[in-house]
Amino acid sequence: MTPERKTFRRIGPDQRREAMIAAMLAVIAEEGIAAATTRAVAARAGVTPGLIGHYFDSKDALLSAAYAQHMSDLTRETCGQDADGQGDSAAARLAGFVAAGLRPPVASAQAVTLWAGFLTHVQRGGRMRETHAETYAEFRDHLQGLIADALAEAGRKVAPDVLRRHAIACNAVIDGLWLEGGLLPEAFGADEMAQIGLASVGAMLGLDLTPDLIDTRED
Amino acid sequence: MTPERKTFRRIGPDQRREAMIAAMLAVIAEEGIAAATTRAVAARAGVTPGLIGHYFDSKDALLSAAYAQHMSDLTRETCGQDADGQGDSAAARLAGFVAAGLRPPVASAQAVTLWAGFLTHVQRGGRMRETHAETYAEFRDHLQGLIADALAEAGRKVAPDVLRRHAIACNAVIDGLWLEGGLLPEAFGADEMAQIGLASVGAMLGLDLTPDLIDTRED
DNA sequence: TGTCTAATTATGCAACTGTATAATAACGGC
DNA sequence: GCCGTTATTATACAGTTGCATAATTAGACA
Numbered sequence: 071m072t073p074e075r076k077t078f079r080r081i082g083p084d085q086r087r088e089a090m091i092a093a094m095l096a097v098i099a100e101e102g103i104a105a106a107t108t109r110a111v112a113a114r115a116g117v118t119p120g121l122i123g124h125y126f127d128s129k130d131a132l133l134s135a136a137y138a139q140h141m142s143d144l145t146r147e148t149c150g151q152d153a154d155g156q157g158d159s160a161a162a163r164l165a166g167f168v169a170a171g172l173r174p175p176v177a178s179a180q181a182v183t184l185w186a187g188f189l190t191h192v193q194r195g196g197r198m199r200e201t202h203a204e205t206y207a208e209f210r211d212h213l214q215g216l217i218a219d220a221l222a223e224a225g226r227k228v229a230p231d232v233l234r235r236h237a238i239a240c241n242a243v244i245d246g247l248w249l250e251g252g253l254l255p256e257a258f259g260a261d262e263m264a265q266i267g268l269a270s271v272g273a274m275l276g277l278d279l280t281p282d283l284i285d286t287r288e289d
Numbered sequence: 290m291t292p293e294r295k296t297f298r299r300i301g302p303d304q305r306r307e308a309m310i311a312a313m314l315a316v317i318a319e320e321g322i323a324a325a326t327t328r329a330v331a332a333r334a335g336v337t338p339g340l341i342g343h344y345f346d347s348k349d350a351l352l353s354a355a356y357a358q359h360m361s362d363l364t365r366e367t368c369g370q371d372a373d374g375q376g377d378s379a380a381a382r383l384a385g386f387v388a389a390g391l392r393p394p395v396a397s398a399q400a401v402t403l404w405a406g407f408l409t410h411v412q413r414g415g416r417m418r419e420t421h422a423e424t425y426a427e428f429r430d431h432l433q434g435l436i437a438d439a440l441a442e443a444g445r446k447v448a449p450d451v452l453r454r455h456a457i458a459c460n461a462v463i464d465g466l467w468l469e470g471g472l473l474p475e476a477f478g479a480d481e482m483a484q485i486g487l488a489s490v491g492a493m494l495g496l497d498l499t500p501d502l503i504d505t506r507e508d
Numbered sequence: 509t510g511t512c513t514a515a516t517t518a519t520g521c522a523a524c525t526g527t528a529t530a531a532t533a534a535c536g537g538c
Numbered sequence: 539g540c541c542g543t544t545a546t547t548a549t550a551c552a553g554t555t556g557c558a559t560a561a562t563t564a565g566a567c568a
Contacts (some may be wrong), residue, residue, distance in 0.1 A: 080534055080545055102413050108526060123527060148337065186408040193402055193472070194321050194539050203473060238477075239489040242469060246461030249468070253412070254422060258457075272460040273493045299515055300562055338515050342557060431550060 083194050086137075087125050094136040099180045103187035106133075107164070134197045137188045140181075141205040147176050149212055160219035165279040167216055168271050171244050172251070172264040182252025220277055236275060243270045249265045292465075295337070306344050306354075308332050313355040317507060318399045320322055321405035337465070353416045356407045359400075360424040366395050368431055379438035384498040387490050390463050391483040401471025429460045439496055462489045 081089075097106045113121040126132040148171045157236045158166070165250070170176060192202045214237035221228055244267055260263050263283035272279035300308075312334035316325045327348050331338040345351040366389045376387075389395060409423045440447055447455070452455035465487055470482045491498035 075532070076547060078534075083545085086545085102409055104370075104409065107524080109524090120527080120529090120548075121546060124545070129526065136502065142568055183412050186405075186412060189405045189408060190321055193405060203476075206469070206473065235481075235485050235488070238466070238469075239485050242465030242485075243458065243462045243489070244465070245468065246465035247457075248464070249463060249464065250425070250457075254425065262454075262457075266454050266458050266461075269454070270462070270493050272488050273495075276492075279321075294562070295517060297516055297564075302515085305515085325555080328554090339518080339557080339559090340516060343515070349557065 078117070083125070086117075086219050090117075090122060090125060090132060091136045091139055094132055095140060095184060098136070098187045099184050102183075103190070106187075130191075130196075133191060134190075134201070137191070137198055138201050140184050140188070141201060144176055144181060144185075145205060145209055145212075145258045148209070158211065160216070160223040161277055161279060163276075164216040164271070165268055167242075168244060168267050168279070169264045172247055172267045173261065177248050177251050177263060179185075179252050182249060210237050213237050213241055213244075217275060221275065224277060226276075239274055240271045243267060243274070297336070302344070305336075305340075307379065309336075309341060309344060309351060310355045310358055312352055314359060314403060317355070317406045318403050321402075322409070325406075349410075349415075352410060353420070356410070356417055357420050359403050359407070360420060363395055363400060364402075364428055364431075365425060369426070379435070379442040380496055380498060383435040383439045383490070383496075384487055387459075387463060387486050387498070388483045389461075390494075391466055391486045392480065394472050396467050396482060398471050398474050401468060404471075429456050432456050432460055437492060440494065443496060445495075458493055459490045462486060462493070 090111065094106060094111045097110050097114050108119045108122050109240070111132070112122055122129065122132060127134070148167065154166070156163075175181065188198065192198045214233060217236050218228075218233055221233075247263045247267050251258055261281065262273070268279045271277075313325060314330050316333050320329070326343050327338045330351070331341055341348065341351060345354070359451050367386065369389070373385070375382075385394065394400065407417065411417045433452060436455050436459065437447075437452055440452075466482045466486050469475055488496045490496075
């Protein structure tokens, strides 16, 4: 009846770090950030709480790493459309980007839940605020480039500040639809947000982003 | 040197409740929701922690009440424009609504901080989720009515589902601009969000919501 | 002024938090 | 097969949290 010590496997340091980040994301997504204690995250990762301190300076450091990873995943999955549609027209690439940001896996209750959990810490400043600013800028700049190309393709030339405002506005619609769709999934149709997003961005830019331009093939 | 007991004043139960809600909102806005402990809120309200239990079933109940109050304040301040512009054209009332939602005090870092703090709890379900759904529906329905009036005024008749999508889209731009402006205040000009919002909503609906239609008088 | 009510304070507690430290054992190199 | 390194576990601790309970006292009413 001697207390048995837990058996374990040693895995590479990088894999262990990633496992802990994945565990943190899973706990936040499923039970909320309040439940993401060191003990809960460690349990999810299949290790004991002390190990977190061995790989991260603090719980906040792990949280920061998880946030950076989540945002990186989201932007990669959204921007990834471009690689696929490199041969298409600029309008089609813009449409693909908009739609990708408003369809799973980018647009999902889980993704929004994660983002919301981090939001509080983003506002408190520090490393996470920097990550937020960087992510936002990267996303919007990318969108701005696509808009510029699409407008140029249509033979329209716009001043830099007008272009900037277009990017801010289009980014806002996408963000708003993404957020509302994630918060109240049952209030909207399956692909409704993507369609509304395309129609809205098209109307704001005076371009035709009709569905037949979108790459809807399943990979 | 006997330990002195804190002196206090009795105030009406309603005032005490309101003071506690105000204290909760103040603490969340200034120090984040993680710092909104019963002790911190009580201290801010000038009472001892135990009194919270006397007026609210639990800390969560107080949090719910504070959330409902905050959202109620925001919608009232946004919709309040209508009363002022009752004599104006439908387009002007729509423009006033959009601009009101994208200018202080509705659009402010503090308002967004508060909203963000609550967001986590909204997603966990319960009373706060209901409040969220109600608030969202109320806001969007109001917006939809204004859009319908403005379109009718312009002699345009639209099907109900088209109208619904317009409301979802316009609501999304407003939400997105409101959010981004609150998260990164330094990234945008003073009245930039309101102007972008008006231009975007106008473009999406095919209406002219130019600045001269907006009621910009100071009260 | 005296008395009653309940609003308010004071105290205590059990659960949980993040993290530091020491003990242990897995696994690669010899 | 042994050994050293260090990844991993076990344990401990001080601080904090929400809340329940008992003790007080402010203020209304007679």
